[in-house]
Amino acid sequence: MVISVKNLTKRYGDLVALDHFNLEVGEGEILGLLGPNGSGKTTAINCILSLLKYEKGSIDIYGKPMAPEAYDLKRKIGIIMQNVAVFEELTVYENIDYFCGLYISDKNKRRSLVIEAMDFVGLNDYGKFYPKKLSGGLLRRLNIACGIAHKPDLIILDEPTVAVDPQSRNNILEGIQRLNREGATVIYTSHYMEEVEQICTRIAIMDKGKIIATGNKEELKAMINSGEKITVEIYNPENRILTDVKNLPHIVSAFFHDSFLTVKSERDKNNLMVLIDYLKTRQIAFGKIYSEPPTLNDVFLEITGKELRD
Amino acid sequence: MQVYKVYFKIIKSNIIQLMIYVFVFLFLAVILSSTYSDPIKTDFTSAKVNIAFINEDEDSILLNNLKDYLESHVNFIALPHNEKSLQDALFFRQIEYIVRIPKGFTKSFLKSEKVSVNITKVPESTSGIYMDTLINKYLNTARIYIESENDMTEKELIENMNTDLSESAEIVMLNSAVENDTYEKCAYYYNYLSYSLFAILILGVSAVMMVFHNKDLKKRNNCSPLKLKCMNFQMILGNFSFTMVTWILMIASSFILYGSFMFTSKGLLFIMNSFVFTLPALSISYLIGNLIKSKNAMSAVSNVVSLGTCFISGVFVPQAHLGDTVLKLASFTPTYWYVKTNNAIADSIILNTDTLMPLFYNMLIMVGFAVAVLVVTLVIIKQKRGLA
Numbered sequence: 001m002v003i004s005v006k007n008l009t010k011r012y013g014d015l016v017a018l019d020h021f022n023l024e025v026g027e028g029e030i031l032g033l034l035g036p037n038g039s040g041k042t043t044a045i046n047c048i049l050s051l052l053k054y055e056k057g058s059i060d061i062y063g064k065p066m067a068p069e070a071y072d073l074k075r076k077i078g079i080i081m082q083n084v085a086v087f088e089e090l091t092v093y094e095n096i097d098y099f100c101g102l103y104i105s106d107k108n109k110r111r112s113l114v115i116e117a118m119d120f121v122g123l124n125d126y127g128k129f130y131p132k133k134l135s136g137g138l139l140r141r142l143n144i145a146c147g148i149a150h151k152p153d154l155i156i157l158d159e160p161t162v163a164v165d166p167q168s169r170n171n172i173l174e175g176i177q178r179l180n181r182e183g184a185t186v187i188y189t190s191h192y193m194e195e196v197e198q199i200c201t202r203i204a205i206m207d208k209g210k211i212i213a214t215g216n217k218e219e220l221k222a223m224i225n226s227g228e229k230i231t232v233e234i235y236n237p238e239n240r241i242l243t244d245v246k247n248l249p250h251i252v253s254a255f256f257h258d259s260f261l262t263v264k265s266e267r268d269k270n271n272l273m274v275l276i277d278y279l280k281t282r283q284i285a286f287g288k289i290y291s292e293p294p295t296l297n298d299v300f301l302e303i304t305g306k307e308l309r310d
Numbered sequence: 311m312q313v314y315k316v317y318f319k320i321i322k323s324n325i326i327q328l329m330i331y332v333f334v335f336l337f338l339a340v341i342l343s344s345t346y347s348d349p350i351k352t353d354f355t356s357a358k359v360n361i362a363f364i365n366e367d368e369d370s371i372l373l374n375n376l377k378d379y380l381e382s383h384v385n386f387i388a389l390p391h392n393e394k395s396l397q398d399a400l401f402f403r404q405i406e407y408i409v410r411i412p413k414g415f416t417k418s419f420l421k422s423e424k425v426s427v428n429i430t431k432v433p434e435s436t437s438g439i440y441m442d443t444l445i446n447k448y449l450n451t452a453r454i455y456i457e458s459e460n461d462m463t464e465k466e467l468i469e470n471m472n473t474d475l476s477e478s479a480e481i482v483m484l485n486s487a488v489e490n491d492t493y494e495k496c497a498y499y500y501n502y503l504s505y506s507l508f509a510i511l512i513l514g515v516s517a518v519m520m521v522f523h524n525k526d527l528k529k530r531n532n533c534s535p536l537k538l539k540c541m542n543f544q545m546i547l548g549n550f551s552f553t554m555v556t557w558i559l560m561i562a563s564s565f566i567l568y569g570s571f572m573f574t575s576k577g578l579l580f581i582m583n584s585f586v587f588t589l590p591a592l593s594i595s596y597l598i599g600n601l602i603k604s605k606n607a608m609s610a611v612s613n614v615v616s617l618g619t620c621f622i623s624g625v626f627v628p629q630a631h632l633g634d635t636v637l638k639l640a641s642f643t644p645t646y647w648y649v650k651t652n653n654a655i656a657d658s659i660i661l662n663t664d665t666l667m668p669l670f671y672n673m674l675i676m677v678g679f680a681v682a683v684l685v686v687t688l689v690i691i692k693q694k695r696g697l698a
Binding site for chain 2: 049051068071072074075077079081083084085086087088089090094098099101102103146
């Protein structure tokens with residue numbers, strides 16, 4: 001086991017940020033820690049990294065208790081913080097070299113690692129640039145390069161794609177998967193469910209300082225009752241339509257949002273053709289129509305009664 | 311030594327601001343110290359007093375010789391012999407002394423009778439005392455000869471008196487005027503150095519500390535295997551190196567300005583004192599750097615601390631002109647002890663154990679300041695690094 005967190009409790013005054021938080025991360029996993037803002041993801045990461053004191057619980061990394069003085073453990077960890085943490089006064093190369101130098105003292109080895117990290121995040125052409133000359137996306141890439149240059153066994157990424165353009169986001173996500181293929185265990189926190197679904201081998205959903213569900217995406221989606229979600233644009237939405245649709249077989253719920261009718265079916269049941277038949281038979285005019293499988297947001301919604309992005 | 315290397319890269323990025331301070335200091339130090347002159351201390355020069363000499367007696371050899379004797383020490387001002395004119399001249403300091411020889415003075419004096427010269431002078435003036443001394447000296451010498459040699463002619467009396475009165479003592483000043491002037495200027499330069507050194511150290515050290523205290527960078531460094539002791543060591547080493555470079559730069563300019571004087575024992579004491587002063591200045595800068603959080607605060611604190619301590623400690627206004635309360639308050643700053651030592655070095659004539667001990671005592675106090683502030687700073691750093 002790479003990380004084992006047991007019954008972790010952290011309070012900020014009266015607010016319970018982590019409430020008997022339990023987490024286990026196995027070697028070679030990409031664990032996604034998914035939860036809305038304020039759910040306790042960053043607090044959990046900070047406790048795991050010994051940046052915060054906690055009231056109760058234990059944290060073991062590679063079988064050893066994690067503490068501020070556990071320098072041998074810290075040597076194995078690469079951290080990419082939510083906020084970009086680089087020196088404005090140093091160039092891209094110098095920044096990566098500085099952070100890599102905190103772990104690797106051999107100059108020649110470090111030089112090749114820095115070049116490798118720059119290559120990995122696609123910053124080869126920006127080695128002599130100062131951070132203020134970089135775009136937001138490139139800055140995020142620099143932040144990642146600073147965290148992974150020393151080739152850590154465990155990489156913790158705390159919302160690394162916040163305010164990043166789609167091109168850089170894809171670059172970052174592909175990079176994380178590549179690092180994992182090269183042998184690193186990854187913990188990835190985010191409130192973007194699409195990202196977590198895309199790259200994580202296992203997902204832990206957090207809310208109010210607790211893990212409320214864990215598993216891979218299929219396992220998580222299997223936990224909920226609803227299946228397919230159909231959205232239809234109805235030109236003349238009427239209550240009669242809603243009543244009729246709800247009476248169709250295998251329908252879990254149906255509701256209007258402006259002129260869009262959303263219909264949720266039972267798990268493993270498809271209602272798209274039935275719904276189209278109904279609309280045609282009743283000669284109800286409709287426009288766009290979408291059908292989508294359940295998302296992690298649906299999982300979160302069903303478990304907590306609120307949306308991930310609330 | 312990653313932290314140490316980054317330290318100087320941050321200094322390099324702030325070099326323009328720091329160099330402005332260095333150049334402004336050098337410019338002002340050169341201008342101010344070259345125009346500085348101490349109004350109190352000067353070399354010995356004899357001065358001539360303006361007097362009125364009114365002889366109501368006959369033109370005797372004794373009185374004419376007195377006039378000749380006085381001529382080398384006074385300026386005779388010709389004035390009407392009426393009382394009002396003389397009083398006016400005295401009041402407006404046209405003259406400072408009136409000698410009035412009464413009728414029959416010479417005859418009575420030669421007969422050893424009791425006579426006196428009428429004197430009018432500016433009350434409690436040094437020139438009055440000086441003139442009294444000159445006239446007494448002349449008449450007392452004459453009286454000694456008259457009373458001891460009864461058959462001496464007036465001519466012989468004058469010859470003997472002139473021989474005696476021409477004797478003069480040679481005055482040798484232990485410090486020449488030029489040397490004194492240079493030491494005073496040097497002391498002024500070194501006193502003024504405390505302001506710039508303080509300001510530059512606060513700016514430089516704070517600039518680096520602020521970067522390392524950036525919340526995200528601090529968090530990032532705390533996640534690394536870099537030990538707190540190692541980080542503090544590199545930081546202190548960086549601070550010390552930066553301080554030494556700044557100090558050497560400022561000391562070097564004093565060698566250019568005062569040349570060989572800097573190789574004298576006093577010059578070396580100035581250098582030693584300034585070196586000792588850099589220690590508390592660095593400690594205080596390190597403390598400030600650990601407390602302030604913004605660039606604006608950095609400039610403000612730098613100016614308030616450096617200027618404030620210099621004002622109350624006698625850098626810009628001599629300590630002798632400052633009130634007791636101000637000096638008492640200033641004694642809680644290392645600048646006060648630094649300035650006090652500089653002034654003592656400049657004023658000392660002979661350097662021996664007795665004169666050097668108080669200087670070393672002052673330096674020891676500055677070292678005490680440095681150690682105390684450094685300890686407080688390290689405690690603060692440890693507390694800040696402590697977990698939330």
